[in-house]
Amino acid sequence: MRYWDDLQVGEKFGTAEYAMTAEEIVAFARQYDPQPFHTDPAAAQQSFFGEHVASGWHTAAVSMRLMVQGEMAVVGGVIGHVIEELRFPRPVRPGDRLRVVQEVVEKTEFPGRPTHGRIKLRCRTFNHDGKLVQDMTANLVIQRRGAGAV
């Protein structure tokens, strides 16, 4: 388990894969993004996308799961502070297997909270063809070594 102190700018971390099924795409969308191109595979053919695609929020949620369970295990958990940019360059489709590559791009103090530090992390989600489906730059709050149990 890593503290803020252990992370270096330029370090990269990987994750496992997550298989997106049509069933889960529909279930997530019914609850959180009820639009036909997500909830109805047949109606999706006539939509902007021309095919059944996952909600971007579903892709973001799955990416979070992969990161929480991925190589970059940090003490105290992964706490997002400000997401600077979140792009969906390509849709996610049923059958896609997603994985995330995280890279530490900046490391700064956390003014007013000496027990924690901040890192800026670029998190790219790829499908099994190696195509980029989500590109996010996030600022995380991470516990510092010797800060005690918080």
Place this chain on the structure above:
Amino acid sequence: MRYWDDLQVGEKFGTAEYAMTAEEIVAFARQYDPQPFHTDPAAAQQSFFGEHVASGWHTAAVSMRLMVQGEMAVVGGVIGHVIEELRFPRPVRPGDRLRVVQEVVEKTEFPGRPTHGRIKLRCRTFNHDGKLVQDMTANLVIQRRGAGAV
């Protein structure tokens, strides 16, 4: 139902409310953000947050649902292109009732896709105390009038 042509810079749209329960906070987090401050109300007391809080991705997903079903009904659906910023200034807790206020802040052509236009939308999610829990600026792709069924 509105087309891109009908939306004006400065226009605001509201949504219904969504009640966040401890059960749904735990269920979402078990699937997509399995960290103790989201999945375990007791363990959350000893975490960074000091209380049981929702995943930011859960707040984002609920905000999307509210917007899809909200006042700003657009032809062809709400399609996010690039999210410029997504902040979580305050945690969401069990019992919070969320609502979103959307404001059109910019309106531009969509080069290379004459059937659609873009708007920049500021989407602020508030809890029932009127406190800001999510602040997002998103670029959406919206169908233009007279573009035909797409």
